[in-house]
Amino acid sequence: MKSGPLPIAREGYPFLLISLALTLLGAWLFWPLGVAFGLAFLFCLNFFRDPARTPPADTGLLVSPADGTVLKIESLSSGPYMKEPHQKVSIFMSPFNVHVNRIPCDGKVEEVHYFPGKFFVASLDKASLENERNAVVLKTPQGQKVAFVQIAGLVARRIVCYLRENTPVSRGERYGMIRFGSRMEVCLPPEWQVTVKPGQKVFAGESSLARMN
Template sequence: MTIHKEGFVSIGLAALFVLGTNALLRNFLGEIEWLTTTWLVASIIFFFIIVQFFRKPTRLSPINPKHVIAPCDGKVVVIEEVVETEYFKGPRRQVSIFMSPINVHINWNPISGVVKYFKYHPGKYLVAWHPKSSTENERTTTVIQSPNGVEILFRQIAGALAKRIVWYVKEGQQVSQGSEMGFIKFGSRVDIYLPLDATLNVNLEDKTTGSVTVIATLN
């Protein structure tokens, strides 16, 4: 299993925590065998949960200028027509994908093109499925314009556990469909805003595989 670069520090700190707490328990409470053994097992499980969170799978994206691919692993929790007020200032179809702590948390570019707009917004840490998380939580907004002029907006949104959003894109940058655009640590969601005439290929509760699942087809 390959570990993502965003996980090196967190995994190192988790390893120190496991080693340190077990050493302290053995030193001061070593005679209470059931306690030290229980904590040893629990701390090892905790460590492997942290490791699996930062796993980096190898995936091949189905490059297609008509396709909008899922920017993350997770479950589709919202499909609705909304008025997007930050960039388009008009109606769009929103698709929201919730990422649980057991999902891969890498984010991928849904289309190829030029990054026309990017902005980081500090904010709250409401639970990721809260309706106001899209506008009040810490988040980023990215707009990519495809070679044929279609623009897709998507947001990385922090959740109650996600305390750090990482991004690798900037305005004016050329990006490829399925390339990494960022990472969100420990539970969150991504919102995608599509043209109203795009054909949806997913339904509510569908599971998505980031950089693989085709969530919409552009007309």
């Protein structure tokens, strides 16, 4: 996934063009309507921003695949995306966060699974397994598995993922987005040292989530 010539995700271009056209039309017909559509244009401009990100120089760090706030960190014996014991870091993305998603570590995509579902508020635990979601399972050069899951929320009802199975990927690379508020979950090997805590703000492609052992 590449960004366009402006620091705006290409998925946002239709929304920006439509809201801009409505702003101009509204300003011509009835100026309060133009103001309302202008605010919608500014919201879309902010939502679809796609700033450049630089991963940490330390290649032993797994980076966050999403902007947002860490909700919880769990140790699980098994799960729907990794059958073996693992840790899971859940991140909530508000409508005001950057929503472009990035690869957390180098590796090769082994599996990509899309699951249709409901649209509960993304911060709720039941959203993890009941909402619309897209899961990617990646194998690192060392042979360890990492899974990262895009989960749609109450407002976010469109998951975008450009990854395909058997594709090599690099840490910090753009791979998709979720529109208008959502959740991201990252499943890690149990021996990796998680470097974040609940309530912490993280940034896709830059913030460390864990040290890969």
